[in-house]
Every structure is written in structure tokens, then in C-alpha cells.
Amino acid sequence: MLRLIVLCGGLLAAFAIPSSALAWGKAGHRLVAQLAERDLAPGARAEVARLLAGEPDPTLAGVASWADELRESDPDLGRRSAKWHYVNIGESNCRYSARRDCPGGDCVIEALKAQTAILADHGRSRAERAQALKFVVHFVGDAHQPMHAGYGHDRGGNSHQINYRGRGTNLHSFWDSGLLNSARLSGDAWLARLQQRTPTRDRTPVLPVPAVAWAQASCRIAVSPGVYPPRATVGEDYVRAHLPQVEQQLRDAGARLGALLNATLAR
Template sequence: MTKLVQGVLIASFTSVCLFTSTLAAAWGQTGHRVTGAIAEHYLSAEAKAAITALLPNESLAEASTWADEMRSNPDEFWQKTASPWHYVTVPGDKNYPQAGAPKQGDAYTALNNFKTILQSPDSSRAEKQRALRFIVHIIGDLHQPLHAGDGTDRGGNDVKVRFFWEDSNLHRVWDSQLIQQRELSYSEWTQWLSAKISADERKQWHDTNPQTWIAESVALRKGVYPEDANNMNYDYLYQHMPTVKKRLQQAGVRIADYLNEIYQQ
């Protein structure tokens, strides 16, 4: 094999890996941890006990990023089977029920499956651990607007932008760069965002139907595309940071509500 061919193959493989990991990592490490940590504030006593028994010495913040971290595992399950479980595709002229899931499944079908696994007395401990970690992760994913893509641009990955004068793409901006721009730790984000969730918002956001979350992301999706893709900086940050904060808060509240519902007695 020539060095040129080797170089082409390596470049192609790298591109595929970068696309896959980028598309799967809604909110990035920090954002996912924030949603998991917020959720812990709203867990019922029953849910806390069940989660502690299943994942001792592991917080929901830690559990929230596991599904992305495991994507480096070369096993076929992680490289192929689980890849579609981080997003849904909803064309612009349809809602999710009309669009439906592809034959390989998506975040919605995976979430329902993992809920069944947690509720089944026949599931093994390892199966339930995986299900719990995926549930925390997927709920976070579905609150990132570009993880409910329209199927035309790989959830914004194909939309090249310049964010604060550096080359990027729209999906990466929403996954992590908007959050990173504030230079806060996940614990600082959690403390600040949790303190601002009012009792009324807590009630308003109580909804354990994933189709509701998907519809919200689809409604937000069109508005995240910039007017000037080569000049995304302070104005874009100012315009969209309130949405980022709200979606992180909502995801955290709904992770808790979803798990509370699973473990209610």
C-alpha cells in the first residue's frame, strides 16, 4: 500500500469518526453533566434509592456522558447498532409521529426500549445499568435542537461557520462551543441554573413524553441557523444563550421526572 493511499484511508476514517462523535455528543461533556446534576435535585426518594443501588458511587452527571465515551469501543454494537440512538430526524414539513423512526431505530425508540429494560424484572443488572446511563444521555440529546435535525445537513454538521473567528460547524457550536464560551465548570453551571428554576417552571416543564421534547427542539431548530455564518460571535451568543440555558434546565428536570415515573411505587 502506498503512502498516498494510506493517507487517504486514514483521512477518510478520521472524517467518519469525527462526524459520528460530533453528532452523538449533544451538549458535549459539560452540558450533559449539567443535565444529570440538575436532575439529581428533583429525584424522588424511590428513584434515588433505585439509582444508588444500580450505580453505586456514580452520579447522574458521571453517568450522563458514558454513552458518548463508549463510542470509542471497537465493538460492532457501539460502532453501528447504537450510533442512531442519539438523535431523531424530522423533516421540516412533518412532526415526529408523521416522520417515524428509521428501521435501525433512533433516540425515541431507544429511549422506549431502555425504559422497558429498567422496568422488567427479567433484565440483568448490567442491562439495567446500560439502560439507565443511556436514558440520562438520550434525554439530554433530545433537548439540543440540532439533535432533531431535518435530514438535510447531518444536524448542522454540514453548515460551516466561523464562531468567534475560528472555523467550526453549527452542530459543534450548539453541542459545546456556546457553553464553553462562558468558561464555567459543570458544577458552576448546575448551581446557577438550578437556582433559577422557579416552582412555576418546574410544573410547566413536567412532561415525560419524549415527543413533546422533540417537538420543542424542532420548533427551535430553524431559529438557530445564523444569518451570517462567517460572523458568529457576541451577537449570536447573546441571542441564543437563553435558549441553551432553558434547554439544559428542562432536560435536567425531565430526566428526573422520567426516572421518577419509572421508579414510582
């Protein structure tokens, strides 16, 4: 009976976790940060090192999943920032309206703008800017995860159950990490693979942050034909069709994060 209670409690906790807690998974967020680190200008690199000094892993990759871990490390901030990881615009033909889709600024688009502004403000304390940097690293990744800009009615695919290789999961989780894991590559191998391809041409964002364009492009992937499979069981044909999209989103996110930090941290 005790084991059953523990199991049920674990299942309830899992269902209580918002979709924001699973964006790209640790591997995907780390890859975005590693790609960005490669592109940092000397001044931005030095400022990142100064702001992250004292972190267990004082690198962009080392803090890339920090915002997803807040529900355990800082529950109050985790609750306040829970809605900052996504925006639901699939039902609106992927057209963003701040009033309709982001009341109170509680979505990834406005959160990314707000945290970038804090990071750029040298009048803020080092602690405030360090926290903003960690949010920015994470939210750029979130904005490029298609399910984080998709439909609201199924919580970005969280309620859409699928089966792959005999294991049950949901569409959101499969796009977070299942597609990446299907290749069975190590983190280093994935980084090398992403670095071999031509990065996005959109490498120099003009401030304010073009987060709207990033999220709307992600949404268009989420609602495109075939992303929601016609059958619950998906196979290797689904992976072949959509893993390249995941790779390009990660590549774009890394290049854009690097360019954003270079622009934001320039003095």
C-alpha cells in the same frame, strides 16, 4: 509524510463520527444529570445507586456521556445505537411520524421509550437495567438538544460551517458546546447558574415517555429564524440571542429526567 498521513487519518475519523457522538458535549450532559440528581426521590435515588454500583463514578453525572463513548469502549453497541441519539424532523415541519422518521425504532424518540421500558422492568437483569439507565440519562439530554431533532439534509447542522471568535466550527458543535463555552464558566458555576432559575413546570411526565413532545419542541428551536445565521461568521449577538435557549433546554432536560426516573423507578 507520516505526520501528514496521521493528520489526514484524524480528519477522516472526525468526519466519520455521527452527529450523535457530540450531543451537548460532556459538560452539557453532566449538567442535565446533576440537575436530575437533585430532584430524585429517596426510592429512586436508592435504585440508581444500586444499579450503578461498581461504575467508576456511580452517579447519574458520572454515566451521562457513556452512550457517546461506546464507539471506543463497545464498538458493536456503538454502531447499533448510533441512530438512537437523534431524529430528523426539521423537513417535516417538526411533526414526528414513527413510520417516516424512525424506521425500526432507530431514533432518539423510540430509543428513549424502549430503554425506559427496560429500566422499569424489574424482571430484567440488573445489568440490563443498569445499561438502560445509562441510555435514558443520555437520551433525555439528546432529545433536548435542538440540532438532534433538526434537519436531516445537513446532518443536524454538522455540515453547516460557521466561524466564532476567529475559529471555524459547525452549527451542531456550536450548539453542543460552543454556546456553553462562550460564557467561560466552570461546571460548578454553570450548575449554580442553572439552579438559580425557575425550572420547567413540566416536571411530572406521564408514562409512556413524552419524548415526542420534547423532540418536537427541540426541533422548533432548530428551525426558528436566526438559528441558521445569514453569514458564516457569528458574534456575541448570536450568543446573547441563543445561549438563553440552551440554558432553558438544559434546565428542562434535568427536571424532566428527574421526574422520569422518579416515575420509572417507583415501586
